Every structure is written in structure tokens, then in C-alpha cells.
Amino acid sequence: MLAVLLPFxxxxGVYEWASHVTPDYNAGLFGVNGVDTFELKARLATALLGLAVIQLLLALWMYGRVPGGRPAPKPVRTTHRVIGLLAFLLSLPIxxxxxxxxxxxxxxxxxxIHSSCGCLLYGAxxxxxxxxxxxxLPGWALPLAGSVLICAIGVMWYSAALWVFNGDTLPPV
Ligand code: HEM
Structure with missing residues (x-):
């Protein structure tokens, strides 16, 4: 029950906060303001996506899904946890x-889609x-939660960072 209630x-909570805020379009990020934040955030979002891809590869290794790969040694689990924490911390300022x-x-x-997925991301x-x-919880719950999280990060990147890199437009999928 908690596994449903807490993410929800x-x-x-993120939706309530975001939908009641008075926007401050000149808000700063790491000493950068206004339109200059676009590029910085797009780069940070790309770093976040990179961490998500590493997490996916480490998870596949832990689940024995790397073709021809040896069983994952213990440090793989620790690395996965550390990178997960770093990814969470990196997502916060953005x-x-x-x-x-x-x-x-x-x-x-x-x-x-970007705003909704931002709320979903923290639920995930x-x-x-x-x-x-x-x-x-059943064994499929963890891969499911991890997959939703990684997909949400992918959507966040596609809907905003790629848009910035591509000159305020999205390339066709
Ligand atoms: C890890 C989470 C997030 C990432 C990686 C991310 C990334 C970005 C990036 C790179 C931009 C484009 C640069 C800019 O306009 O400043 C952007 C814009 C934006 N973000 Fe996010 N964001 C995240 C979370 C959220 C959340 C939680 C919300 C609201 C619920 C949100 C709402 C918006 C909005 C409204 C824009 C402006 C879009 C536009 O007008 O083009 N974002 N985000």
C-alpha cells in the first residue's frame, strides 16, 4: 500500500507546488539567469540522462541480462546505489x-508533457x-519502477533539453 501511496x-506534492507558484522567469541557477539558464539546464539534463543510461546498464548486469557477461560482482550494486543518489541530487537544482x-x-x-512528466519523475x-x-513486493516491481524512472528522465530530456539544443524545436521522431 505504501508503495502506491508514497509515490502518489x-x-x-510536486504538482501542487508547481501549479501554485508565481513564475519568476529571471530565476537564477548556479549564478546564471534568464535565457542563459536554458543551455546550462540542457547540459545538466544531458548529464542526468547519461547517469540514467549507466543505471540501466548496471541494472541489466545485476539481472544477468548482459549477453555473455559474468555475474555482477558486489561493487556493481554499490555503484548503482551511489549513481542513483547522484542522479537524484543532480535532478533537484534543475x-x-x-x-x-x-x-x-x-x-x-x-x-x-514535460511538466506532467516532471511530477511523475519524483513519484517514480x-x-x-x-x-x-x-x-x-513481487520481483517485477523493482524493474518496473526503475524502467518508469529511466523513461521519465528520457522524456524530460527529449521534451526540453533536446528542444533547446535543436534551436527551440523538436526533431521528428
Ligand atoms: C529532473 C527534472 C527536470 C529536468 C531534467 C528538466 C529540464 C528542463 C530543461 C532542460 C528545460 C529547458 C530550459 C529552460 O527553459 O529553462 C526545462 C524547461 C521547463 N521545465 Fe523542466 N525539467 C525538470 C523538471 C521540471 C518540473 C518538475 C516541472 C514542473 C512541474 C518543469 C517544468 C518546466 C517548464 C514549464 C519549462 C519551460 C518549457 C518551455 O516553455 O519551453 N520541469 N526543463
């Missing part, structure tokens, strides 16, 4: 900037932590 509360600068925007489909972060600590 986290996602709704998300806090998004929320204080824009709030929950629905001006077009891309922005609506919480779900991952709850599931990893639970011994009672």
Missing part, C-alpha cells in the same frame, strides 16, 4: 529552477526507493 503523494521559473505550464503539448524516484527497501 510525491507526484501530487527541477527547482523549472518550478520557480515557470511552474506547471500547459501552453502546448510539449510543455504539458520515491517508488524506486520504497520498492528497493521492501521484501514483500
Amino acid at each position: 503523494a510525491a507526484a501530487v 527541477a527547482i529552477h523549472c518550478i520557480t521559473a515557470y511552474g506547471f505550464e500547459t501552453t502546448n503539448a510539449r510543455v504539458t 524516484f520515491v517508488a524506486k526507493v520504497v520498492v528497493v527497501r521492501s521484501r514483500r
Whole structure:
């Protein structure tokens, strides 16, 4: 029950905060303000995506899904945890900037997807932590929570960072 309630509360909490904020379009991030934050955030989001890909590869290794790979040694698990924490910490300044600068925007489909996925992302972060600590949940719960998390990071990157890198437009999928 907690595995459903806590992630839901986290996602709704982010939504409530973002949808009640008064946007400050000149909000700063690491000493950078206004339009200059776009490129910085896009780069940080790319670093976050990179960490997510590493996490996916480490998870596949731990689950014995790397073709021809040896069983994962113990440090793989520790590395996965450390990188997971780093990814969470890296996401915070980006998300806090998004929320204080824009709030929950629905001006077009891309922005609506980005804002919604931002809420889902923190629900997924919480779900991952709850599931990893639970011994009672079924075996598929952890890969499911991890996959949702990685997909959410991918969508966040595609809907905003790629948009910035590509001159304020998205390449066709
Ligand atoms: C890890 C989480 C997040 C990442 C990696 C991320 C990344 C980005 C990036 C790179 C941009 C483009 C640069 C900019 O306009 O400043 C952006 C814009 C934006 N973000 Fe986020 N963001 C995250 C979380 C959120 C959350 C939680 C919300 C709100 C609920 C949100 C709402 C927005 C909005 C409304 C924009 C402006 C979009 C536009 O007008 O083009 N973001 N985000």
C-alpha cells in the first residue's frame, strides 16, 4: 500500500507546488539567469540522462541480462546505489529552477508533457526507493519502477533539453 501511496503523494506534492507558484522567469541557477539558464539546464539534463543510461546498464548486469557477461560482482550494486543518489541530487537544482521559473505550464503539448512528466519523475524516484527497501513486493516491481524512472528522465530530456539544443524545436521522431 505504501508503495502506491508514497509515490502518489510525491507526484501530487510536486504538482501542487508547481501549479501554485508565481513564475519568476529571471530565476537564477548556479549564478546564471534568464535565457542563459536554458543551455546550462540542457547540459545538466544531458548529464542526468547519461547517469540514467549507466543505471540501466548496471541494472541489466545485476539481472544477468548482459549477453555473455559474468555475474555482477558486489561493487556493481554499490555503484548503482551511489549513481542513483547522484542522479537524484543532480535532478533537484534543475527541477527547482523549472518550478520557480515557470511552474506547471500547459501552453502546448510539449510543455504539458514535460511538466506532467516532471511530477511523475519524483513519484517514480520515491517508488524506486520504497520498492528497493521492501521484501514483500513481487520481483517485477523493482524493474518496473526503475524502467518508469529511466523513461521519465528520457522524456524530460527529449521534451526540453533536446528542444533547446535543436534551436527551440523538436526533431521528428
Ligand atoms: C529532473 C527534472 C527536470 C529536468 C531534467 C528538466 C529540464 C528542463 C530543461 C532542460 C528545460 C529547458 C530550459 C529552460 O527553459 O529553462 C526545462 C524547461 C521547463 N521545465 Fe523542466 N525539467 C525538470 C523538471 C521540471 C518540473 C518538475 C516541472 C514542473 C512541474 C518543469 C517544468 C518546466 C517548464 C514549464 C519549462 C519551460 C518549457 C518551455 O516553455 O519551453 N520541469 N526543463
